[in-house]
Amino acid sequence: xxEFENVGLRYGTHPEIIxxxxxxxxxxxxxxxxxxxxxxxxxxxxxxxxxxxxSRGQIRMKDQVIMHNNRQSLIxxxxxxxxxxxxxxxxxxxxxxxxxxxxxxxxxxxxxxxQQNVKELLQWVGLGNRMDFYPETLSGGERQRVSIARAVIxxxxxxxxxxxxxxxxxxxxxxxxxxxxxxxxxxxxxxIATHDEHLIEAFPHSLLRIENGHIGLEEPGVxxxxxxxS
Amino acid sequence: xxxxxxxxxxxxxxxKQADRFMLGMITALTILLLIVISSALYFQNLxxxxxxxxxxxxxxEIKSGAFDADMxxxxxxxxxxxxxxxxxxxxxxxxxxxxxxxxxxxGDIPADEISLPTIIHVSLKTNNEIQKDKLxxxxxxxxxxxxxxxYNDWFEQSLKKTRFLQTISILTALALFVLLVMVISLxxxxxxxxxxxVIALLQxxxxxxxxxxxxxxxxxxxxSFFGIGLAGILFLCFYGVTIVFMGQDxxxxxxxxxxxxNMLCTFIIxxxxxxxxxxxxxxxxxxNALQRLF
Numbered sequence: 028x029x030e031f032e033n034v035g036l037r038y039g040t041h042p043e044i045i046x047x048x049x050x051x052x053x054x055x056x057x058x059x060x061x062x063x064x065x066x067x068x069x070x071x072x073x074x075x076x077x078x079x080x081x082s083r084g085q086i087r088m089k090d091q092v093i094m095h096n097n098r099q100s101l102i103x104x105x106x107x108x109x110x111x112x113x114x115x116x117x118x119x120x121x122x123x124x125x126x127x128x129x130x131x132x133x134x135x136x137x138x139x140x141x142q143q144n145v146k147e148l149l150q151w152v153g154l155g156n157r158m159d160f161y162p163e164t165l166s167g168g169e170r171q172r173v174s175i176a177r178a179v180i181x182x183x184x185x186x187x188x189x190x191x192x193x194x195x196x197x198x199x200x201x202x203x204x205x206x207x208x209x210x211x212x213x214x215x216x217x218x219i220a221t222h223d224e225h226l227i228e229a230f231p232h233s234l235l236r237i238e239n240g241h242i243g244l245e246e247p248g249v250x251x252x253x254x255x256x257s
Numbered sequence: 258x259x260x261x262x263x264x265x266x267x268x269x270x271x272x273k274q275a276d277r278f279m280l281g282m283i284t285a286l287t288i289l290l291l292i293v294i295s296s297a298l299y300f301q302n303l304x305x306x307x308x309x310x311x312x313x314x315x316x317x318e319i320k321s322g323a324f325d326a327d328m329x330x331x332x333x334x335x336x337x338x339x340x341x342x343x344x345x346x347x348x349x350x351x352x353x354x355x356x357x358x359x360x361x362x363x364g365d366i367p368a369d370e371i372s373l374p375t376i377i378h379v380s381l382k383t384n385n386e387i388q389k390d391k392l393x394x395x396x397x398x399x400x401x402x403x404x405x406x407x408y409n410d411w412f413e414q415s416l417k418k419t420r421f422l423q424t425i426s427i428l429t430a431l432a433l434f435v436l437l438v439m440v441i442s443l444x445x446x447x448x449x450x451x452x453x454x455v456i457a458l459l460q461x462x463x464x465x466x467x468x469x470x471x472x473x474x475x476x477x478x479x480x481s482f483f484g485i486g487l488a489g490i491l492f493l494c495f496y497g498v499t500i501v502f503m504g505q506d507x508x509x510x511x512x513x514x515x516x517x518x519n520m521l522c523t524f525i526i527x528x529x530x531x532x533x534x535x536x537x538x539x540x541x542x543x544x545n546a547l548q549r550l551f
Binding site for chain 2: 076078098099102105106110116118120121122125129130132133134177181
């Protein structure tokens with residue numbers, strides 16, 4: 028699905044925050060991106076979502092090398108990626124319906140398709156009765172569910188989430204993770220940046236741990252959270 | 258259900274204060290541009306009209322008492338024999354008195370008691386300078402008492418003043434043009450910076466530059482449309498006022514004969530120009546900002 032080859036990332040003249048990243052996320056896989064606070068989880072999500080160009084190395088998606096210097100050539104790849112943010116990043120001047128419909132409108136999908144898909148998806152995330160509400164009137168969990176609906180409306184091949192449960196209580200976090208689990212079962216490749224060990228234990232999947240800029244793969248059952256905390 | 262199908266702009270560009278300012282600027286600049294262009298055209302047409310009239314006429318002034326029967330016969334004969342001459346009229350003494358009396362305080366003195374020059378207006382068929390010079394030479398050869406006035410000096414001076422006014426108008430129009438470009442560019446750049454996060458989000462969602470530009474076009478060109486419309490209404494009022502105060506024959510707008518159609522033409526050209534200018538400035542500014550910031 029997506030492959031990193033000797034990828035390094037530095038901001039300005041600072042030392043590399045990610046060094047020699049060599050890994051791939053196969054089609055249909057589920058990975059957690061974990062590490063201590065400030066380890067570079069968000070930077071890795073930005074690299075994976077093709078928003079941040081790497082300082083060195085190559086990123087391949089579907090066996091095609093990503094050329095970051097040509098912004099317009101990135102668009103078809105970005106449309107295959109859905110991103111969920113910790114603070115949801117909804118557009119407050121638009122209704123829930125319009126927020127979720129946005130990726131389809133950007134793709135100039137037919138209005139009939141937009142109506143049908145958005146309604147179905149909002150029903151699926153349990154917000155069928157909140158379509159014409161504005162985001163500021165929703166709770167944190169509802170906002171995050173809208174954000175997930177927006178990220179998956181255009182059926183992305185890769186779904187990225189940056190601390191999607193960071194602002195939610197355990198019960199809501201569990202509900203949100205159930206949604207991700209369902210999407211994974213439908214075949215979506217998922218990568219979630221989190222440092223919530225309870226969730227990782229509750230929904231065990233492979234782990235990409237970032238430590239001192241280096242990324243290591245850990246399979247479920249060999250987790251060492253003390254390492255992450257240090 | 259209506260709410261679900263209604264289109265909402267993805268970038269919240271609406272801002273009452275900034276929109277009013279921009280609308281006001283576009284309206285003001287459009288109307289000023291219309292007035293400047295109209296005035297420049299008017300002066301151009303006016304001077305062109307003067308030039309045509311003056312190139313095709315001469316005024317002969319013969320000293321009082323010098324215009325005897327012999328001179329009249331010779332002069333008329335000369336004018337009749339000249340191909341360049343279309344017609345001539347001898348100004349009546351009463352008319353001359355009526356024209357000059359307010360300045361000379363002549364009161365009720367009869368015309369025949371005042372020492373008046375004889376004035377002859379000569380209309381020419383052509384404005385060919387060589388033929389005109391030959392005619393003037395022949396007339397002056399008849400008598401040293403005949404003074405030929407082609408108003409050239411006066412016209413050249415008037416022309417200089419008109420050209421100066423035209424230059425000022427063009428410079429003002431250029432200054433307004435630059436100001437309009439700067440205002441639109443600054444406002445667009447300001448909006449891009451304010452909504453930088455939203456634009457970044459749209460790009461994450463797969464929006465192309467054309468989609469983001471489209472949001473700006475929609476908003477700013479709508480404002481331009483209303484600004485130009487408002488300027489058109491104000492300009493029409495200005496046009497009406499000039500006709501009321503100055504009379505239709507001296508309309509301040511393009512030509513005396515086709516004032517309204519030319520006004521409409523000036524408006525349409527100016528409106529299209531402002532619209533195109535707005536489009537180009539928005540396009541350039543957004544393109545540059547997207548390349549620089551994202």
